[in-house]
Each structure stands twice: as C-alpha cells, then as structure tokens.
Amino acid sequence: MNRVEVNKDNICLNRIEEKCINCGTCLKTCKSINNFDNDCINCGQCILTCPTGALTPKYDYKEVLNYIHDTEHTVVVFTAPAVRVAIGDAFGFEPGSFLEGKLVSALKVIGFDYVFDTTFGADLTIMEEANELITRVKNKDLPMFTSCCPSWVLYVQKYHQGIIKNLSTCKSPIAMQGAMIKSYFADMYEIPKEKIISVSLTPCISKKYERSLYPDTDFVITTSELILMIQELGIDFKNLKDKEYDKLLGKGSGGGLIFGVSGGVMESILRTAYYMLNKEKAPKDFYEFKAIRGEKNIKDAVVDMGEFYLKIAVVNKVSTINENFDKLLDYDFIEVMACPGGCIGGGGQPLVSIKDLSDIRGSRINSMYQSDASLKVKESYMNPEIRDAYDCYINKRNIELHTDHSKK
Numbered sequence: 001m002n003r004v005e006v007n008k009d010n011i012c013l014n015r016i017e018e019k020c021i022n023c024g025t026c027l028k029t030c031k032s033i034n035n036f037d038n039d040c041i042n043c044g045q046c047i048l049t050c051p052t053g054a055l056t057p058k059y060d061y062k063e064v065l066n067y068i069h070d071t072e073h074t075v076v077v078f079t080a081p082a083v084r085v086a087i088g089d090a091f092g093f094e095p096g097s098f099l100e101g102k103l104v105s106a107l108k109v110i111g112f113d114y115v116f117d118t119t120f121g122a123d124l125t126i127m128e129e130a131n132e133l134i135t136r137v138k139n140k141d142l143p144m145f146t147s148c149c150p151s152w153v154l155y156v157q158k159y160h161q162g163i164i165k166n167l168s169t170c171k172s173p174i175a176m177q178g179a180m181i182k183s184y185f186a187d188m189y190e191i192p193k194e195k196i197i198s199v200s201l202t203p204c205i206s207k208k209y210e211r212s213l214y215p216d217t218d219f220v221i222t223t224s225e226l227i228l229m230i231q232e233l234g235i236d237f238k239n240l241k242d243k244e245y246d247k248l249l250g251k252g253s254g255g256g257l258i259f260g261v262s263g264g265v266m267e268s269i270l271r272t273a274y275y276m277l278n279k280e281k282a283p284k285d286f287y288e289f290k291a292i293r294g295e296k297n298i299k300d301a302v303v304d305m306g307e308f309y310l311k312i313a314v315v316n317k318v319s320t321i322n323e324n325f326d327k328l329l330d331y332d333f334i335e336v337m338a339c340p341g342g343c344i345g346g347g348g349q350p351l352v353s354i355k356d357l358s359d360i361r362g363s364r365i366n367s368m369y370q371s372d373a374s375l376k377v378k379e380s381y382m383n384p385e386i387r388d389a390y391d392c393y394i395n396k397r398n399i400e401l402h403t404d405h406s407k408k
C-alpha cells in the first residue's frame, strides 16, 4: 500500500480516484503526523499535501444548503477561530488576513438564520477546564491533558488507553456550543429544538467524526466547503461589508480566539485559572506567553499560579507524543493538538501552495495573537455573554458540558 486508505464509509475524508496519481505523498504525510501506519485519526493533513487535490473532506455542505432553503428550520452556524484567518487565501487576500466581519457577512448572505462564534464555546470550555485543573491539582489527580482535539482523543483511545483518565472531561468548544444551542438558545428564542439545525464551521475534518459522538451539532462543514458555497452561489466575498455576530452565543474573548493555535488553549486556561485561584487578573506575561507560542514540537514552562507552581507542556503535532511519552507524564498540565501549528493548520483549511504551508501557518498564528492583543476582553471569565449564560441558565439546569472519554 503506497497511499492512505480511504474507505467508502469514512465520514471525514474522501478520495477522487480519477485525480489520484499514486504518488504516495499522503502516506508519507500520515507517517510524519501519526507514527502508526495507515491507521487514520482523521487529522486530514494528507489533504493539504496531496499534489493533485485528489483528497478532500467528506462534503456535507449541500445538505446544509437544503436546510437553509426550506422554511421549516432555523439554521444556526457557529464559526471556529481558525476559519477567519484562512478563508482569505481563496479570495486573493494576504495570508493570515483577519476577515471575521466578511466571514459573518458571507454566512448571512448564504442564508443562515443566526451566526454565532465558537469562541463562545471555547470560553465555556476554558471556564470548565480551568475549574477541573484546580480540582485535579488539589486532589493530586495529575497530569491532566487537554481534550478539545478529537484526533488527539482518538489517538489516546487507540494507543494510550492508560491515560484516558488523564484527559480533561470537558467536551470540546464545538460540542459545548452545540449543547447550548439545543438548550439555552432554543429556550431563549422559544424555538423547538427539533426545528433547529446547528452547523459548526471549522478548519477541521476530525470534527465530522466528533459530531457523530455529540449529535447536538447536526453538521460540520470545513473552511474549504464554505469557500465552495461562496463560489457556487456567486458571492463577491472580497467586497462584502463587515457584519457582527448575533448576540447570546456570539463573540468570545481573546482567550477563546487563540484556541485556534498551538499553545492557545494552555495560555487561555491559565489566564482564567489564575483568576479563579487569586481573585485577581493574571500577570502580564500570561498575555504574551512566549515560551509556549510558535511551532516547536514541545514547548514547556513552570508557571507561578500564586498558590502553587504548575509544570506545563504544549505538544505540537501528535507524532511528538510517542517520542516523548514518558517525559510528558512528569508535567502537570499538557496541551496536545494533532495538526502542526494547531487548528490554523487543520485539514479542512483551503489548499495553498505546499511549499508555502509553513509560512502561511506562521501568518495565521501572528494574526490570531495580534487580534487577541487588540481585544478589550481577553479572559473568558470577563465575557459578559458567558457570565449571563452561567447566571441565568447553566447554574440552574443540567447541561452536559462534560463527557466520559472511556465510554466514547
């Protein structure tokens, strides 16, 4: 076998046989990410390096369009952080251009009834995970690994079952936001939940698999699928006027935004955990955490959290795990993202010149951090929509924001 295997029933990945020249690049890419021959964890990196465009995400966007065109359903879309810094690649913008306003505008023109930001779901994850981290430290139940990347979770379930208990029990931002749309949003807007179609727009094909585990999200479409929608509907993306997200589950904090880059989940959880422990804003270096930014395979630091010191590590690319597995268990808190650079480098992002991939990821990373630096609200606990959601809903209801990874 010279190429990655793509079964017909694969819900994330597709191969157009007529375009395949059997070059073997996809298998080489897979081995460099996954370490385990031909055992797919759905990261989709092979799509980005296939020279002929034979590999694509499994497309779901046509079904989404059918729901948009019927009048029976309220169709709600929520956009992952990394989409806004990559979509411009398909429309002649400089790599890394931050196009949040045009993205929202395009989704409204397509006909989505509500456009929300998954940075809200990321803020929820941060609140829950910061809390979990503090509890685990107090109970000496460490290390804790992040769990928002479904390819990483699948990797643990396949190859490292011994640490399933060390994965954070938090659902991913998308799974949390899906749950909130089918409960909080449905109740507040008085829409029966069976009439709501929730669509997650992501840079990630693995989220299509995750959706099958958490069906509050009805569809997952990738950045590359949105580009096809825009092109097929003849929308002039370049000249769209900026629009803002709808309220309630709308915009998240800077911490929620940097979830899209390697090190971002760690940085934002530490900002909030510090506040929870000390009842004051974290020191300045929590807002420009140089030691855990960028694309090094392992980034680490010892962090003064006030009450205790925390040994942290950020793992860039899942292949880094096996080479360093025992060493990693000595840390207290570890972030792992399957894709190089984190979700900004996900397999559902637009195709770009293969030789420029690394530079383009760098531009997207810079763009995300610049935007975080420019935002007034950089911490999840300061997001007013998150405060409202806890005060008037989450604290009073039984919303499932956590999961048991050993049962999935």
Ligand code: SF4
Pocket (backbone or CB within 6 Å): 002, 003, 004, 015, 019, 020, 021, 022, 023, 024, 025, 026, 027, 049, 050, 051, 052, 053, 054, 055
């Ligand atoms: S990289 Fe693309 S063209 Fe090459 S073997 Fe894989 S699917 Fe076929």
Ligand code: SF4
Pocket (backbone or CB within 6 Å): 042, 043, 148, 149, 150, 151, 152, 203, 204, 205, 206, 207, 337, 338, 339, 342, 343, 344, 345, 346, 347
């Ligand atoms: S790093 Fe992000 S884009 Fe890549 S598989 Fe994980 S969640 Fe998906």
